[in-house]
Amino acid sequence: MISKLKYNFNTQTNTAPLAIFRLLFGLLMFVSMLRFWINGWIEKLYLLPKFHFSYLGLEFIKPIGNYTYFIFLICGLSAIFIAIGYKYRFATIIFFLSFLYIELMDKTTYLNHYYFINLVSFLLIFLPANAYFSLDAYLNGKKYLKVPKWSIDSIKLLLIIVYFYAGLAKLNSDWLLRAMPLKIWLPSKFDIPLIGETFMQQNWFHYAMSWSGMLYDLTIPFLLLYKKTRNMAFIAVVFFHVFTRVLFPIGMFPYIMIIATLIFFENSFHQKIINFLTKNILITRKKIQSISTLKLSNSRQKITKTVLCIFFIIQIMFPWRYLLYPGELFWNEQGYRFSWRVMLMEKAGSTNFKIVDTKKNTSFTVDNSDFLTTFQEKQMSFQPDFILEYAHFLGNHFKKQGHKNIAVFAESYVALNGRLSTRFIDNTVNLYAEKRSFKPIKWIIPFSSEIKIKGL
Amino acid sequence: MFKKIFPVIITLFILSSCSSTEEENPVLKDSFDRKGMLTNIADNIIIPAYEDFSSKMALLKTEGNAFIDNPNIANLESLRNSWLTAYKSWQHIEMYNIGKANEILYKFHINIYPVTVTDIDDNIKNGSYDLNSANNHDAQGFPALDYLLFGLDNSDSKIIEKYTIDTNKENFKKYLYDVIAQMSSLTNIVVTDFKEQRNVFVNNTVNTLSGSVNQLVNDYIFYYEKGLRANKIGIPSGIFSSTPLPQKVEAFYNNTVSKELTLEALSAVQNLFEGKHFGKNTKGLGFNDYLITLNRNDLATSISNQFTIAKTAIEKLNNSFSIQINSDNVAMTKAYDELQKNVVLMKVDMIQTFNISVDYVDADGD
Numbered sequence: 061m062i063s064k065l066k067y068n069f070n071t072q073t074n075t076a077p078l079a080i081f082r083l084l085f086g087l088l089m090f091v092s093m094l095r096f097w098i099n100g101w102i103e104k105l106y107l108l109p110k111f112h113f114s115y116l117g118l119e120f121i122k123p124i125g126n127y128t129y130f131i132f133l134i135c136g137l138s139a140i141f142i143a144i145g146y147k148y149r150f151a152t153i154i155f156f157l158s159f160l161y162i163e164l165m166d167k168t169t170y171l172n173h174y175y176f177i178n179l180v181s182f183l184l185i186f187l188p189a190n191a192y193f194s195l196d197a198y199l200n201g202k203k204y205l206k207v208p209k210w211s212i213d214s215i216k217l218l219l220i221i222v223y224f225y226a227g228l229a230k231l232n233s234d235w236l237l238r239a240m241p242l243k244i245w246l247p248s249k250f251d252i253p254l255i256g257e258t259f260m261q262q263n264w265f266h267y268a269m270s271w272s273g274m275l276y277d278l279t280i281p282f283l284l285l286y287k288k289t290r291n292m293a294f295i296a297v298v299f300f301h302v303f304t305r306v307l308f309p310i311g312m313f314p315y316i317m318i319i320a321t322l323i324f325f326e327n328s329f330h331q332k333i334i335n336f337l338t339k340n341i342l343i344t345r346k347k348i349q350s351i352s353t354l355k356l357s358n359s360r361q362k363i364t365k366t367v368l369c370i371f372f373i374i375q376i377m378f379p380w381r382y383l384l385y386p387g388e389l390f391w392n393e394q395g396y397r398f399s400w401r402v403m404l405m406e407k408a409g410s411t412n413f414k415i416v417d418t419k420k421n422t423s424f425t426v427d428n429s430d431f432l433t434t435f436q437e438k439q440m441s442f443q444p445d446f447i448l449e450y451a452h453f454l455g456n457h458f459k460k461q462g463h464k465n466i467a468v469f470a471e472s473y474v475a476l477n478g479r480l481s482t483r484f485i486d487n488t489v490n491l492y493a494e495k496r497s498f499k500p501i502k503w504i505i506p507f508s509s510e511i512k513i514k515g516l
Numbered sequence: 517m518f519k520k521i522f523p524v525i526i527t528l529f530i531l532s533s534c535s536s537t538e539e540e541n542p543v544l545k546d547s548f549d550r551k552g553m554l555t556n557i558a559d560n561i562i563i564p565a566y567e568d569f570s571s572k573m574a575l576l577k578t579e580g581n582a583f584i585d586n587p588n589i590a591n592l593e594s595l596r597n598s599w600l601t602a603y604k605s606w607q608h609i610e611m612y613n614i615g616k617a618n619e620i621l622y623k624f625h626i627n628i629y630p631v632t633v634t635d636i637d638d639n640i641k642n643g644s645y646d647l648n649s650a651n652n653h654d655a656q657g658f659p660a661l662d663y664l665l666f667g668l669d670n671s672d673s674k675i676i677e678k679y680t681i682d683t684n685k686e687n688f689k690k691y692l693y694d695v696i697a698q699m700s701s702l703t704n705i706v707v708t709d710f711k712e713q714r715n716v717f718v719n720n721t722v723n724t725l726s727g728s729v730n731q732l733v734n735d736y737i738f739y740y741e742k743g744l745r746a747n748k749i750g751i752p753s754g755i756f757s758s759t760p761l762p763q764k765v766e767a768f769y770n771n772t773v774s775k776e777l778t779l780e781a782l783s784a785v786q787n788l789f790e791g792k793h794f795g796k797n798t799k800g801l802g803f804n805d806y807l808i809t810l811n812r813n814d815l816a817t818s819i820s821n822q823f824t825i826a827k828t829a830i831e832k833l834n835n836s837f838s839i840q841i842n843s844d845n846v847a848m849t850k851a852y853d854e855l856q857k858n859v860v861l862m863k864v865d866m867i868q869t870f871n872i873s874v875d876y877v878d879a880d881g882d
Contacts, residue, residue, distance in 0.1 A: 171880060247810060248871035250547050251723050261547040311880030403881075408868045410860045422758045425750075434875045441864075473860040480814060481864045 069365055072353050073209040074327035075192040076334055079145070081215060082189035084319040085180065086143025089155070092312045093136035102132055105169055109433050111453055113167040113446050116496055121164040128165075134158045142184070145194020149185070156181040167446070168439045172402050173313040176222060180320075182371070183218060186364050187211040191354050193334050198346065204354035214368055215323050218375070220281035225379050225400040227277030232515030234390075234405070235274065239266035240477035241406035242273075249307055276300055284324040297321050308403065385500050390476055391484075391507035393443055394500065409441035409474035409484060413451060415458050416490075419465040426454055442474045442484070444501050451491035468492040479509045548809040549801065554718040554728050556791055556800030563714070564794035565608040565784075566707040572602040573703050580696040584689045587679035589672055596665050600773060603658050607781040608794065611739035614717065614731055616709035624650075625702055629659035629747070630764045633667075636660055636691070643687045647698045656695050658767075664692050667769030723872050733803070734874040737862050740785055745855040748778045749830075753841055753848035760845050762838035774837040778830055786823040803866065812869050819861050826854040 096102060106112075106123040114122060124131070135158035141151035159181055163174050188211055190196040191204035234240040243266045250256040259265045276296065283293035301314030322330075338344075356364065382395030389396060390405050416423040428437045431453070440446040451468040459466055467490040475481035482505070485491075489503040507513075579598040583591040610623050617623070625647070635655040639645040647656050668675045668688075678688050710717070720728040746756070747766070754760035765774045787794070791802025804816040829851040834840035841848055867874060 244868065244871050247547065248723055250550075257547050309881050313880070406868055406871070408864045410864045417758070424757050425755050427756060438875070471856075473864060475864045475868050478812070478869070480818065481860055 067210070069208065069210055069361070071209040072206040073212060074331070075204055075207045076327050076330035077323050077325065078187065078189045078207060078212050079193040080330045080333055081320070081323050082145060082184070082194070083143050084322070086139050088312065088316055088319060089139035089177070090136050090143065093132055093139060095312065097132055102129060105435070106165055109166070109436055111431050112165060113436065113440070113449055115164055115167055116498065118164050121161060123165050131158050131161055135162060145190040145196050148190035148194065148196050152181060152185045156185055168436050170397060172400060173316065175398055177316070179218060180215070183214055186367055187214065188354055198344070198348060201346070202349050202351055204351050206353040208354070208356065210368070212323060215320070217372060219320055219323070221375050222400055223277050223281045226402050227274055228516050229399065229401045229404055230274035230277060232513055234477050234513050235270050238477070239270045242266045242269050244406045244478055245308070252306065284321055290324060294321060387504070388507035388513060390513055392501060392504055405477055407442045407474065407476050409472060411441040411447055411470055411472035411485070413454055414469045414471065415454060415463070416467040416469060417463065417465050418467050441472070444485070444504055445496070447472065447485060448491055448494060448496055452496070455492035466492060479511060482508060548806050550721040550729055551718055553791070553801040553806060554721065556802070557732065557788065558714050558718050560793040560800055561788060562612055563711060566710060568794065569602065569605045569609055570703055570707050572598070572605045573700050576602045577696055577700050580692060584693055587676055589676060592665065592672065592676060599658070599661050599665060603767070603777060604780045606658065607777055608784040610743055610781070611736055611785065611788070613735040614710065615713050617706045620702060620705065622702055622706050624653045626657040626699055627659065628653045628657060629766055630768060631655060631659040631663050633663060636663060640684055640687045640691045643690065647694060656698055660695050662767050662769045664695070725873055730872050730874055733867070733870065733872065736788060737867070740862065741859050744778070744781050744785060745852065745859060748774070748781065749837070749848060749852045749855065752837055753845055753852060755849065755852055760841045762841040765837040768838060771836045771838060773835065775830065775833050775835045779827065782823065782827055782830065786820070789819060789823070807866065807869055810869050815861065815865050815869060819858060819866065822854070822858045822861060826851065826858065829854045
């Protein structure tokens with residue numbers, strides 16, 4: 061992946077693309093926050109649930125009652141600050157931290173594209189994206205026409221990783237040879253005019269979509285890099301993301317990807333946008349001094365270089381961690397998250413818990429709706445780490461109520477990509493006695509379908 | 517590679533949008549006939565079942581009035597018989613929570629059990645009550661009649677005395693009358709409304725939460741899981757509590773028909789799944805055909821077979837579930853386990869296959 065091992069960190073490049081990226085990213089993030097608020101999702105996802113699924117070791121990060129709105133407010137405001145480039149460094153740090161906090165509050169809402177935003181906002185802290193066409197530059201009376209090339213390249217590299225890894229993840233037999241899960245998803249889109257009752261129902265179309273999706277993800281970053289194919293590739297980006305937006309409820313993600321890929325365009329394109337805005341909208345008489353290049357101090361250059369190198373080494377290695385775990389990845393989901401496995405499977409389950417008094421040998425089954433929202437229950441039902449965390453929560457809850465000698469067993473069945481559902485969790489294992497950890501899970505019934513999943 | 521494929525896809529889209537809509541038969545079309553399924557369900561299952569229940573409700577009302585006019589053993593027997601006939605018919609419609617049924621909380625007025633005896637006794641003592649109040653959901657409908665016709669005392673002659681010589685006899689009669697009148701009037705509202713909305717129902721084939729198929733599947737699975745599996749067998753046999761709760765069976769005071777009612781409900785559930793016409797042996801489009809169209813013959817067969825297995829397990833039980841629970845609860849929980857297997861097949865596999873929106877999770881996907 062690292063094409064040039066000898067990367068020159070001193071090369072300079074035009075600053076316009078970075079400025080435009082900063083502006084559009086900030087605006088979109090603000091809109092995202094607003095949309096989240098207006099849709100009532102803050103209340104629904106963070107305030108109504110009695111219990112929250114947390115990331116291992118980060119249990120202390122949870123919603124803070126009505127103050128949770130405040131976190132979203134801070135996050136939305138810092139996004140505006142990023143867009144206009146005001147107190148940029150501070151704004152990016154605040155945005156990164158508040159967005160990260162929101163994402164870590166409840167694992168139920170995990171989405172790859174939120175993870176992507178976390179990474180981009182982390183990167184932005186280290187990039188001089190306010191060097192030009194920003195309120196900071198205006199107030200300081202200095203704008204920099206060139207910035208170090210690595211600052212733009214790092215965003216490109218992150219995008220390349222996201223797309224390429226998403227493509228690699230599609231190189232599996234379910235996706236390519238069974239057209240799964242599209243074969244399940246597309247036929248239900250019969251409401252779409254013209255194509256709903258026709259193409260969406262056709263077997264060949266499911267395969268065509270699966271294959272073109274895979275090829276798109278694997279090739280698009282390189283087609284965007286290569287000047288001759290760039291325009292065509294961008295049209296493909298817009299088409300692909302708008303089309304998936306029509307098909308699936310993926311919110312802001314397509315727009316984020318569309319504006320992010322603009323970073324691949326030459327300077328002149330971005331310069332035109334900026335010129336248009338400064339001529340027609342942001343008219344100013346103030347003289348701003350143009351400085352040809354932005355040079356970082358040696359110490360800052362060093363820190364930035366180190367951070368970026370470590371960051372990208374992690375990004376390149378981390379999605380492969382699933383290889384360290386035995387068993388079927390799609391079934392066990394150890395190493396599934398944070399790996400750009402987007403829209404890769406249709407998995408659903410039904411998981412109920414039996415609370416047993418081991419001394420009296422009595423038991424009762426829990427009604428999940430007493431503790432979980434429908435969305436939480438849906439997510440919990442097929443993800444082992446959720447199941448274990450919830451089993452511990454139930455054990456503790458009933459212990460507090462005065463039950464004694466508690467053991468917690470799961471009756472769990474899961475269906476994956478159109479296979480008949482089978483037992484998922486070993487119902488003879490007391491989950492209350494199992495520890496949460498990153499070690500391979502021993503209490504999952506191994507994936508046993510005759511239709512194996514082969515591939516990356 | 518991609519450059520080649522991409523124009524092909526674009527061309528296909530252009531072609532698809534250019535193909536004239538005037539053509540009689542679009543070349544490509546093999547999606548499931550949702551409207552056909554809804555038509556079959558409305559015309560051959562729901563409406564006939566509603567009509568059947570209406571006529572049995574009318575008979576119950578007639579017998580009720582006869583008993584109130586002349587409370588004697590013979591009239592009590594006739595009333596009890598018509599109660600059971602209507603109760604069995606009700607098992608075919610409890611799952612439909614569409615339109616008015618949902619709006620007026622129909623099933624909450626007809627079949628919430630166990631009844632709260634103190635509520636009924638207080639209502640009768642006071643002589644004034646509001647059966648439309650949510651507080652009285654557990655003091656009306658079939659379960660209240662169960663108590664009023666079988667559970668007021670431990671012998672038939674003593675039950676008759678409540679309506680003939682008891683100081684509160686007028687209130688007893690009035691309460692009996694009001695409970696039946698409430699059931700009857702709500703039934704008329706629901707049935708009339710559904711017949712009026714029939715066209716709207718069968719044409720509403722969109723895949724949204726308010727689409728007919730979505731509502732129907734959602735109601736169906738909810739009923740199977742809660743109304744049938746949990747209420748009739750799970751809760752009384754102690755699945756959700758540390759000890760069994762035999763007093764929570766359906767028709768507890770009658771104490772001989774809980775199995776009969778459950779088998780009736782199970783056949784109603786299976787009939788809808790298979791598109792089997794109400795009261796006939798003919799079949800039309802049902803959920804199983806939808807699955808088959810989506811290449812899930814295996815699933816359609818598994819679900820049908822599992823209904824049969826569950827039925828066999830229930831048939832082994834005592835006519836009275838409360839007697840069964842007290843003598844051998846293991847057989848009860850076995851029946852529960854068989855019912856539960858179909859909860860999984862329908863809630864997980866069938867919903868996954870249909871891939872239709874059925875819950876209110878509207879947050880973004882990935």
